Amino acid sequence: MTAIIVAGVQYHALCNPVIFLDNKQMNFITFPEPQLRSFTEQVFLKMGCSEADATLAADVLLRSDLRGIDSHGVARLVGYVRLWEKGRINATPNIRVVHETPTTATVDGDAGLGLVVAPFAMKLAIEKAKIYGSGWVSVKNSNHFGIAGYHSLLATEHDMIGISMTNASPLVAPTYANERLLGTNPMCYAFPAGKYPPVVVDMATSAAANGKLEIAQRAGKAIPEGWAQDKDGRPSTDPNQLKAGGSLLPLGGDKDHGSHKGFGLSATVDILSAVLSGANYGPWVPPFVAFMEPSANPVGEGIGHFFGAMRIDGFRPADDFKHHLDNWIETFRNARPVDPAQRVIIPGEPETAFEQERAINGIPLIDAVVNDLNELATKLGVAALG
Structure with a gap:
């Protein structure tokens, strides 16, 4: 499930209410929360994290996905690994x-x-x-x-x-x-x-958070006007303008x-x-x-x-x-x-609704994220998501 109804408003987990409601063109694969949690823990262990730190780090990411904030969940896992490979993340910090x-x-x-x-x-x-x-x-x-x-x-x-x-x-x-x-x-x-x-x-x-532009880029969708400007300071609805020298x-x-x-x-x-x-x-x-x-x-x-x-x-x-x-x-x-x-929507209410729904029905990931995670699994030698 990629959206739920809260107080008559359709909330999409990828971004703000009533944005990207034409997401039917996007392909989602739903995974049980325990499967994603285990996968994420294994990745952190491969980075050299202790069991306690791997469990904690996975919990933070999975809580994001459960609460419908997909831009900050397991979709970010590849980014952490890349920074670790560059020596910019210490897996065993003091x-x-x-x-x-x-x-x-x-x-x-x-x-x-x-x-x-x-x-x-x-x-x-x-x-x-x-x-x-x-x-x-x-x-x-x-x-x-x-x-x-x-x-x-x-x-x-x-x-x-x-x-x-x-x-x-x-x-x-x-x-x-x-x-x-x-x-x-x-x-x-x-x-x-x-x-x-x-x-x-x-x-x-x-x-808007940068993660929402990343999701829009993966989905091939435009962003609302007012989120970003191009390198010349002109308003833009193209999420790729950020990579081209523009700014949020x-x-x-x-x-x-x-x-x-x-x-x-x-x-x-x-x-x-x-x-x-x-x-x-x-x-x-x-x-x-x-x-x-x-x-x-x-x-x-x-x-x-x-x-x-x-x-x-x-x-x-x-x-x-x-x-x-x-x-x-x-x-x-x-x-x-x-x-x-x-x-009126109370702050935090949509996230709570997502958390309750996804704990039962699983967490949907767009196919581009699944592909990234499976490539990561191959590189690190952990079981793929499938």
Whole structure:
């Protein structure tokens, strides 16, 4: 299944609502979640990861696929392997705290998988919050950490609000610019509710995540206007323009639609993730693709992340908060709609629906991704997906 209905809106797992609904031309193969999980673990083991790290890294990727965020799931596995082959990912990192106070810390990821480094840092923030009410951890010398939502949701399991963000390789032009200076720089806030799933605000600060353009390229589909511009700064709906020297646009698309706000949010992520931690920032962030070399004159170490955990009972009793967040959810769900057939969607609701559906019916992958993974299996000597 490539789409589900949530509150009258058809959500496609590859991108935003009501985009690419003509996906019938795309070929999908559905795999049971345990099969993909086992395959992914075997790949990480072949990279030299410990069993614990391979299990954790696979869990982060599979959670992305389960939640319908296909651009950050197993489709990214080939990219991690290529970076490892180039010596840019350390499969056996010595992840350590290099600066610390009771409520804050900076972690050096030792060039490890961000899929492993990020949970280490978030769990550290949670442990600090258990003692002092809140914990804040910045990270340097890391790599791509998967979906931000995975890490923020760790805090909600402890009646805490979770915050996670990361900078990324420069693909986004700031408002008024025609130069790649920022990454898609996602941020996520997760809030535990009572009888409902957590409210999860997980988003890129660009108009679209690069992974969505990659999926569009594989599918041979156009992208919506406002996502990207060509090398001359002109709006483009061609997802291949990014490879041709173009750039993504900040959230808002252009100056007439609030792109300065997306620029400001992206700047915030970059500063907290990297300027604060000692990681590379702005145009110096190393690229995720292996064929592009990192800057010869870096200003920091690796990619940077930032995490926060706040105990709800540091502000009010947790049960009171969750009761009122349930009420908040119901109030917004019942808002008077423009279209009677479509109610308000609560942040995180489509991802929860996908997770419930895919856990039962399996995870669909487009055939191009399956081919990439089977080629990877042959190269590494693991069993192919079939």
